[in-house]
Amino acid sequence: MKTAVIGAGWAGLACAVEATRLGHSVTLFEAAPMPGGRARRVDHMHGMALDNGQHILIGAYTATLKLMREVGVDVEKALHRLPLSLRFADGGGLKLPRLPAPLDLLAGIFTARGWTWRDKSSLLRTAIGWRLSGFRCASTTTVADLCAGLSPRVMQELIEPLCVSALNTPVAQSSGEVFLRVLRDALFSGSGGADLLLPRADLGALLPDAAIAWLTKHGATVRIGTRVRAIAPEAGQWCVDDEIFDQVILACAPWDAARLVRASGLPADRWCETTEALRFEAIATVYVRGASKLAEPLLALRSDPASAPAQFAFDRAQLGGPDGVLALVISANEASRETLEEQVIAQAAAQLNQTSLEIIQTVVEKRATFACTPALARPPMRIAPGLQACGDYTEGPYPATLEGAVLSGLAAAQASTTS
Numbered sequence: 001m002k003t004a005v006i007g008a009g010w011a012g013l014a015c016a017v018e019a020t021r022l023g024h025s026v027t028l029f030e031a032a033p034m035p036g037g038r039a040r041r042v043d044h045m046h047g048m049a050l051d052n053g054q055h056i057l058i059g060a061y062t063a064t065l066k067l068m069r070e071v072g073v074d075v076e077k078a079l080h081r082l083p084l085s086l087r088f089a090d091g092g093g094l095k096l097p098r099l100p101a102p103l104d105l106l107a108g109i110f111t112a113r114g115w116t117w118r119d120k121s122s123l124l125r126t127a128i129g130w131r132l133s134g135f136r137c138a139s140t141t142t143v144a145d146l147c148a149g150l151s152p153r154v155m156q157e158l159i160e161p162l163c164v165s166a167l168n169t170p171v172a173q174s175s176g177e178v179f180l181r182v183l184r185d186a187l188f189s190g191s192g193g194a195d196l197l198l199p200r201a202d203l204g205a206l207l208p209d210a211a212i213a214w215l216t217k218h219g220a221t222v223r224i225g226t227r228v229r230a231i232a233p234e235a236g237q238w239c240v241d242d243e244i245f246d247q248v249i250l251a252c253a254p255w256d257a258a259r260l261v262r263a264s265g266l267p268a269d270r271w272c273e274t275t276e277a278l279r280f281e282a283i284a285t286v287y288v289r290g291a292s293k294l295a296e297p298l299l300a301l302r303s304d305p306a307s308a309p310a311q312f313a314f315d316r317a318q319l320g321g322p323d324g325v326l327a328l329v330i331s332a333n334e335a336s337r338e339t340l341e342e343q344v345i346a347q348a349a350a351q352l353n354q355t356s357l358e359i360i361q362t363v364v365e366k367r368a369t370f371a372c373t374p375a376l377a378r379p380p381m382r383i384a385p386g387l388q389a390c391g392d393y394t395e396g397p398y399p400a401t402l403e404g405a406v407l408s409g410l411a412a413a414q415a416s417t418t419s
Contacts, residue, residue: 001416002144002244002246002247003019003025003245003246003247003249003416004026004243004244004249005019005026005028005251006029006228006231006248006249006250006251006252007030007037007124007253007391008035008037008222008224008251009035009036009037009039009251010036010037010039010208010406010409010410011037011251011390011391011392011406011409012028012030012037012249012252012390012409013207013208014063014103014405014408014409015249015251015392015410016215016220017067017071017211017215018410020215020218020220021218022394022413025219025220026215026221026224027245028157028220028223028228029226029240030132030222030223030225030226031225031226031227033224034204034208034224035208035209035224036052036203036207036208037253038052038365038368039055039203039206039402040052040204041203041204041208042141046414048276048322048360049202049204050202050360050361050363051211051226051327051363052203052285052326052363053200053283053285053329053363053365054285054312055166055300055312056196056197056198057079057196057197057198057199057403058186058197059081059127059194059197059255059263060189060194060403061197061402061403062403063390063407064402064403065197067207067211067337067406068206068210070214070334071211071213071214072210073205073207073210077200078195078200078201078206079199079200080297080318080346081195082196083194083195083196084104084108084186084194084195084196085296085298085300086158087296087300087343088157088301088351089295089299089301089352089353090295090389091114092113092160093112093114093157093158093300094115094157095108095111096108097113099191100191101192101194101399102187102188103329105174107196108157109123109334114157115153115154116151116153117158119154120152121298122149123150123410125149126149126333128146129149130146130180130183130293134378135181135184136177137176137180139177139374140374140375141374142173142174142175142374143167143171143172143175144174145176146176146179146180147159155171156302159171159195159312161303161312163179164332164348165302165309166179166399166401167182167298167400168181168371168372168400169369169373169397169399170305173373174374175285175372176372177374178398180371181398182398196298198314198319200295203238208312212224220356228252228260229241230264231263231264231387232264232265233266233384233386246386247387247388248386248387249387249413250383250387250390251389251390251391251412253391254275254370254379254391255275255276256280257389258271258272259385264386266384268384271379271389273397274378274379275378275379275393276344277377278365278371278376278378279333279371280367280369280371281331281367282331282333282360282365282366282367283332283364283365283369284329284330284363285327285330285362286310286341286344286362287326287327287328287362288325288326288328288344288345288354288357288358288359289324289326289358289360289401290324290356290358291317291324291325291326291352292324294352296318297314297315297318297319298312298313298314298315299312299313299315299352300312301313301328301347303353305333307343307346308346308351309330309335309343310328310329310330311329311331312328313327313329313348314328315377321417325360326335326354328344341359341362345359346398350386368400369399370392372400378391378393378394378395380394381394381395381408382415389412390411391408
């Protein structure tokens, strides 16, 4: 079928590649001048390739890793793999050894630095309870409720950074159901599932560039910098601006998808209302230079939303980037750019002993992810005959992650073949 995929973020790229592979004639539209959506390259004014946010993949992202390989990315070169590590600059925190799961988690707990036996036993008891329950809980349970038996240190040094990195939502507001699903797939799905995969290349080189090249090579039409103004059903087909398609897949941002559906005249108010009701959280990345080398490529930071907002520091030099550049990542914080920059510089001085930092650029994605709250209603993939949506915000098992986006894109392409 002649298929329009609107949006070239990771969901749209996955959808376009899969639909092309299944034999459809695909046209991919992207309004921005560069593909990748909320995980893309940002060229700095001095010629430095930065990203619109510092992303972490994990070993359990099987669909994303498979897609990267299919479009020609050398995953082993593009990603730096290391066991799950939430170590702080002072050496405290948890780091898993290279052992088969779940022995790696057990060993990591017993060797966690700075944790008392009370800290370790509280996590062991709680983790055993999660496993005995099949990693299930009531849909209304928050992560804070789920972790009520954990010690304050385990909450601060493990659960809070894990939750904010996976769900980008504070623990008191995060879905315990989704958090357990992420933990199950990462920590108990097999060896290497919890490994951190840190990009050695910019996000454009990680998937979007290769996917666009693959699509072009395999006959798809790619229109970067082309904004779709309107869609409308027409005699069993779909009009996208002035062009007719057999089917349309909306892989754009949820607010853009809702706008296009409402303007189409379809009786799809419920889908639009569910989509428009989603609440979003910001992610900011402060890039600085003048840093000395960190002990590891990734260090956790002790975070306080009021005064020390960053949760992680990445040493870009250890990940193939320029010397002396750090990326400091702030999730789920609504402070102004100026406030975040001032606080992060002070936080880096206090926790990383980095006292001569100069800000290169701060990238704020104000609607980086949907807020993954308990019992959240997410819109379904199918909107109308011949019209579907994909993206990390649609119905699915995961929070707003690259894996969630890719899985959604693959599912939309596969459903279009059987519908």
